[in-house]
Structures are given as structure tokens and as C-alpha cells.
Amino acid sequence: MIRTETLVRQGDEWIVDDATETRYQLASVSKQFTAAAVLLLVADGRLAIDDRVSRWIDSSPEQWRDITLHHLLTHTSGLGTWHDYPMIDLAQRVEPSELLRTFAGVPLQYPPGQSWSYSSPAYVLLAHVVERAADTPYREFVADRIFDHLGLANTFAGAPGGRPNLAPGHDIEGQPRPTWELDVVGMGAGDVWSTAKDVLAWIDALQAGRLLPEPYRTLMLTERVPTGKGPDESGYGYGVFIGEVNGRHWWHHSGDNAGYNAFAANIPELARRVVVLTNTDAMDASTIEPLLA
Template sequence: MSASSLDSGVLLLARGDEILTEQVAGVADRSTGVHCAAGTRFQIASISKQMAAAAVLLLAERGALSLSDPVVRWLPGPPPEWSGITLHHLLTHTSGLGHWEQYPAVDLVDPAEPDDLLGSFAAVPPLFRPGAGWHYSSPGYVLVARAVERVADRPYAEFLAEEVFAPLGMTGSFAGAGDGRPDVAVGHEGGRPVPSWDLATVSMGAGDVWCTGTDLLTWLDVPRRGRLLAPASVTAMTAAHAPTGRPGEAYGYGFFVGPLAGRRALHHSGDNGGYKAFAAWLPDSDQRLVLLSNQAEVDPVTVTSVLGPAEAR
């Protein structure tokens, strides 16, 4: 994907603190004709898992929880099969919980009562015992967000707003439903608007955050500059905890750790209904790459072509 081929969304490439590529294109809402702008907020989908991981690490730094704590401590009526699942397992996708396709009773668009949603997850047996494998699991991150709410004693979206976004100066970011918010892009598929997934409950912690392109670039300063978190927490977040099965790749806490376009990277893509997203930091060249689009047809991984050839070592 070249910079000129972005049809709708925001593309940013930085090296160090210099912006090399900055493109804004397309329409934020076809029903109104409002165009995308630098201040347009997009769903970042599964990149939201990084904010959930940061929330847990912040609480761990304060002694409010431990990454080795069983998650059932903060969940109502958990099934016995979840008794060995820790926060570490959930953050690294090694809990044994499945992804959305394993839970056909869950409708990603329709709102659900929080405890009913947990009941839908509990009704499906885990794929393996905790720590015995790796399987990407958004439902696992929903449990992470529920634990954050219980430990912090406040709504998850409020915790992110006050403890994550505000300290980083991410003034265009928020978690949860976009209804009634200004400057939000509407997701499109096949050129037509599509209903948003429920972000207040069903995708809480897993895919619920909205960001501007600039804010998401700022977010990458958490691993890059050690902002927000203590050094030990940054190390834990970016460590290669669990092999994913792809060559040279592992999962940290909310980050894939492994090769990207032939070089070391921390990265993650996002895919909600009508939205695609991608964010990466390449430490060897200190490049940061952000793509946010409100078109379902975009292949976010192709954006890596704007990085150019890998430098010889």
C-alpha cells in the first residue's frame, strides 16, 4: 500500500520525532458528506488491548493486583474451568478462552448485560488448560476490563480516560460508544455505512477505543519512551511471552513482538465492523506507523510498504 492509495482514513509515518508521511483522505460519514480530518476519531479495534494491558500494569504498580492473580477473584459466578486462569494468561492469549467464532451466542452489534455476556463465555468450555497453548481471544480481554473495573472501583472507560489518556495528552481518545460524540468516523463496508459493534460492553477492553491518528502515534511512546508506565512494566508489556506459531513471533501484553517488513517490531492490527487499524513501532529505525480507516476493505498490513527497504545491519 502506498501513501497515495489510502481512500479513507489517516496514515502517519514518523522517524524519531519527525513526521515523514501524513495523509488524511476520504469521507468520515457518507450519509452527511463530512470528510476525514486530522481530528477525526476512528475505532482502533484490537489495538485497544494495549490500553487494557496498560490499565492492568498501572494497577499492578500500585499494588492493587498482581499479574499472577486468578481472574475469578473479580468475576461473578465464574465456572470452575476458569479457576486456573490468571491475568497474565488473559493478556498473553494463553488462557484457553476462544475468540468470537467460538461463542456464536454473542452478537457483536447488540448490547448485552455484562453478566449475561460472561455467562455466554462461561457456557463454552476452554480450548485448553491455562498456559498450555496460544489462541487469540478478544473475550479474554473483556474479562481483563471487568477485572480493572472491579479493582479500580470505577467504570473501565472512566479509568482509561483519567489514568491513561489524560496523562499522555491523548485528548481525542475515548473508550466506549461513539453515539453523540463529535468528530467520529462512521464505519463503511462496500461503500455503505454499517452499524457499530457494541463497544460499551461486548467489546470492552478488547476493541472499544477511539483515537485520532496523532493520538495513536502518541500512544506508541509508551514502549518507545517509557511514558506512563514504570520501566519494569514496559519491559513486561513488550516481552515475548507466548509464541504465536508464526515464525519468530510472540505475544506480549497487547503487542505482537516479532518481524515486520523484515525488521524487529512491536505491532498490532485492528478489525471491527467497518473499521481497520494498524500501529507499529520499529525500534531499530525508531519508526512509528499508524493507519486508521473507516473502510472494511482495507488490508492494514499492506501499509508496511511505506516503511521502505530494511536497512543493512
């Protein structure tokens, strides 16, 4: 069954509340959790924002020599996005070492730090860095340090196994669609499942500093680099787009995996948070725009 769940909250008032305990893939909204995981390890003293990726990824190619964690977090590493790696089947599991070799074999689009281009593979690399620095599987680290810590009881990363209350994905015509692989290929880039209520709780906790201490909360939620895009996403922080909507500052991210679309946003000046999750490829901007008016 196709479902779309929408939460809009302004202050303590619910404007829309259609949420259930159904879990959806968050797709690229997952990148917020990856960025937060990196920043938690920076706060712990296990990582530094200017660490070179070659310190943490074995057999990094020479072309990655100048890539730092900051570059990966802000999509300025020069790595491409999925369509630049046509040899990767997003629905097919491969060994992590094979996936990293595939990334390493594709030339960078530009020298690190010289431009901006969205890159999901960059966030897969960040998840590997988290695993290496924490000496813990990525999905276990985010479960312990983020989901459990914040009481996000219906949120998890990776393949669902036998977990209940999962919304199956559908294509634009309403037909069932096989899921992407989330334990290796999508790890850190689009691997989180959650509910609309949990995502709202996540937005509130992140904004209020209940997860990241300063200055790391501010580093994540303010512009680190310009994107060259329109005013609503003119900058990128760490795991979030930064810009203005209707003349007010906001941070947000959208996501789309096969059969799923997601959107999460916060307009701090209005205390207005918007979460939309759906298990269909059919959602577009027309679903979101009326919620921001």
C-alpha cells in the first residue's frame, strides 16, 4: 500500500498529524545522521575535520591525497554521484573492499575544494571512516550514539531483517519496487529507516543541541560552502542544505531511494518543522511547497 505521512509543527501546535509507526527509507536525509556521527567522533577527539581520508581508508589512491573529511561532508571532494559510477548496481550487495576500489578507480571531477557537486559516495566513505575511528560497525555506532541516545525507538540503519512496520517501496505507477542495498552500497548515504514522528524528534534534538555540543552543532547547521544553487539551498553545512525560504533562514534535506521519497526541514525563526515521508517515487515539489507557505 502506498502511504504519505506528513508532519508540520509550529511551536507546540500540530498543523498536520497523519503519522503512524510505519517506517520509511529516509534516503539522503540519512546523510544528517552520518554527519552527526562524524562530528560526535570529532568531539570525542577521535577524528579531526581536516583529517585526510587516506588516514582512515586503506589503499586510498593518489588522487584522494588531498581529500579531507570537510570535503566529504560538504560535497567538495571531487567525487561524483551515483550516475558517475554506472558499474555499480545500487540494488546489489558487494564486498566493501570492492565498492571502495570502484570509487577509487573513477577520476575526480575536480581537485578537492575547488567546486561543489553532490556526492553520495562521499558519504559512504564517511561511514567507513566512522567505523574505523570508532572500531564499531557503522549501524551499531549510530544506533548507540544517536538513535538510542535520543529515544528514536523506530529508527535504524541498514537492511531491516525481520523488523515490523515497514512501508514497501513503489514506483511512480504504484507497482512494487525492489529496495536498494543499504548495508554496503547505501551505508551512510541513504541507509536509515524511520517514522515521521522520529524524524521530527531528530530535528528538534539537533536544533536544540541535545546531541552535538557547541561548536559542532553550529558547524553542522550553518553554511560551510556555497553550492551555486538557488536561494533555498544556496549553501551546504554538514549533511544539510542551508538557505532561505520566504525570506527566512532554514536548513533541510530531501532524499529519494528506489520506491521512497523523504523531506525534512526546520525554519528556526518560526519554530516550524516539516517532515514528509512516502513509499512512492511519485512525490515532487508540489507536495512540499504548500507546507512551507
